[in-house]
Amino acid sequence: MRDCLKLEKITKTYQDDNGETTAIKDFSYDFKKGHFTSIIGPSGCGKSTLLSVICGLEVPTSGMIYLDNSKLTTKNNSIGYMLQKDYLLEFRTVYKNILIGLEIKKNMNVKTLAYVDALLRKYGLFEFKDKYPSQLSGGMRQRVALIRTLATNPDILLLDEAFSALDYQTRLLVTDDVYQIIRAENKTAIMVTHDIPESISMSDEVIVLTKRPSTISQVYQISFDMDDRTPLKCREHPKFTTYFDAIWQTLNGGTS
Numbered sequence: 001m002r003d004c005l006k007l008e009k010i011t012k013t014y015q016d017d018n019g020e021t022t023a024i025k026d027f028s029y030d031f032k033k034g035h036f037t038s039i040i041g042p043s044g045c046g047k048s049t050l051l052s053v054i055c056g057l058e059v060p061t062s063g064m065i066y067l068d069n070s071k072l073t074t075k076n077n078s079i080g081y082m083l084q085k086d087y088l089l090e091f092r093t094v095y096k097n098i099l100i101g102l103e104i105k106k107n108m109n110v111k112t113l114a115y116v117d118a119l120l121r122k123y124g125l126f127e128f129k130d131k132y133p134s135q136l137s138g139g140m141r142q143r144v145a146l147i148r149t150l151a152t153n154p155d156i157l158l159l160d161e162a163f164s165a166l167d168y169q170t171r172l173l174v175t176d177d178v179y180q181i182i183r184a185e186n187k188t189a190i191m192v193t194h195d196i197p198e199s200i201s202m203s204d205e206v207i208v209l210t211k212r213p214s215t216i217s218q219v220y221q222i223s224f225d226m227d228d229r230t231p232l233k234c235r236e237h238p239k240f241t242t243y244f245d246a247i248w249q250t251l252n253g254g255t256s
């Protein structure tokens, strides 16, 4: 499988009134096209920083990033970002929320609007398009947030703890929903989480980070050999606990 995003020795050091904080140190990884990769690590280790660097919100202190073999430029259009909070604008309808990325990029035309229309219909949001965010459930709001991210048709989706604000039951269902939409749309996904089961159930590979300054501790290839893989089905699979135990040990200082 082709690499699409290559990070080479990325280091990010913040400078503020309290001095210097190195969040990430020498992070190198080749993200594969069409793969779902999770990045897991302790709180404050630099996970969000890594995604901010990938999407151009933060400039790395050193290191290089290549997208499809070209040097990454800041604020790249082919990368979409989905956060823990859905940041839907309460005064805008679902439809107007979904259009916001295209509006900002001044890219509303017949083709992009037809794509949005197709996404709304395919993923059951068409009948909700004139509702306001406050009229939706938490799960539905996250679906709107995902479709809003997909509306600009990015190749790569970044998800930062995107489900952690939801209650457990909703979280399981939304995870399934988001996973299936990302797969159906053939996107490359990079998800940051501190939830081991979530990372295993959704990913083709899991990168475990060390404490700050973060570097790669271990990478796990995840494969369940099943047709129609879904996160919920993965949680029931006999291999699930094997992966869980290995990642747990690595996160807690072992090297299994």
Ligand code: ADP
Pocket: 014, 015, 016, 021, 022, 023, 041, 042, 043, 044, 045, 046, 047, 048, 049, 050, 212
């Ligand atoms: P995580 O997402 O893994 O919880 P972050 O990437 O948010 O971690 O933060 C990593 C470290 O960098 C933390 O110590 C945090 O305080 C620090 N940090 C993050 N953003 C900034 C910033 N804008 N300025 C200074 N320090 C920051």
Ligand code: MG
Pocket: 047, 048, 049, 160
């Ligand atoms: Mg974070």
